[in-house]
Amino acid sequence: EIVLTQSPATLSLSPGERATLSCRASQSVSTYLAWYQQKPGQAPRLLIYDASNRATGIPARFSGSGSGTDFTLTISSLEPEDFAVYYCQDRGNWHSFGQGTKLEIK
Amino acid sequence: QVQLVQSGSELKEPGASVRVSCKTSGYTFTSYAMNWVRQAPGQGLEWMGWIDTKTGNPMFGQGFAGRFTGRFVLSVDTSVSTAYLQINRLEADDTAVYYCARSEGGGYSGVWGQGTLVTVSS
Numbered sequence: 699e700i701v702l703t704q705s706p707a708t709l710s711l712s713p714g715e716r717a718t719l720s721c722r723a724s725q726s727v728s729t730y731l732a733w734y735q736q737k738p739g740q741a742p743r744l745l746i747y748d749a750s751n752r753a754t755g756i757p758a759r760f761s762g763s764g765s766g767t768d769f770t771l772t773i774s775s776l777e778p779e780d781f782a783v784y785y786c787q788d789r790g791n792w793h794s795f796g797q798g799t800k801l802e803i804k
Numbered sequence: 805q806v807q808l809v810q811s812g813s814e815l816k817e818p819g820a821s822v823r824v825s826c827k828t829s830g831y832t833f834t835s836y837a838m839n840w841v842r843q844a845p846g847q848g849l850e851w852m853g854w855i856d857t858k859t860g861n862p863m864f865g866q867g868f869a870g871r872f873t874g875r876f877v878l879s880v881d882t883s884v885s886t887a888y889l890q891i892n893r894l895e896a897d898d899t900a901v902y903y904c905a906r907s908e909g910g911g912y913s914g915v916w917g918q919g920t921l922v923t924v925s926s
Contacts, residue, residue: 741916
């Protein structure tokens with residue numbers, strides 16, 4: 699089983715700051731990794747697929763990087779609507795999700 | 805536009821069955837597989853499996869084949885562009901929001917339904 703570990707569990711930042719979220723896989727997933735955003739009471743939204751490709755309609759302030767076991771989601775300048783929970787997911791046989799990082803307003 | 809509309813919340817007793825529907829519109833139903841994801845109250849996301857909408861063949865992830873086969877049934881009705889999740893012999897731990905999500909190239913979940921809350925309680 700592939701285990702995805704996200705860090706930190708909670709990230710407290712202010713609007714305008716840069717956010718860096720990490721996802722580490724227990725074994726290589728190549729670049730087969732996605733990032734999702736979920737706001738309270740809403741379904742998740744696909745942000746990034748294949749580690750670094752933005753999904754349709756996703757603002758350019760969201761970017762993804764990494765390969766193998768270490769991945770990063772970066773939000774270059776936080777907007778008020780970006781405060782949410784973020785999940786990573788691999789798309790291999792396990793389709794595992796990480797446990798999530800809550801991005802909260804400082 | 806592409807839409808996935810799920811059936812409403814359900815309250816069921818332990819041991820009962822429930823069927824969640826996911827009605828799609830705005831695209832050719834059989835051109836995309838359908839993923840199912842669940843989220844227990846206050847918890848993270850858990851991928852359950854997916855179904856090939858052309859063949860009706862379901863696939864549970866390696867991590868869940870033992871847990872989900874038998875009690876969880878994935879199916880489709882192409883005549884009404886709808887995917888279904890049926891859960892038999894409900895247990896309290898099945899209490900969760902269940903999401904359907906269109907599987908984009910590579911298996912990612914690109915378009916999501918609004919979620920269906922299934923509560924199992926006596």
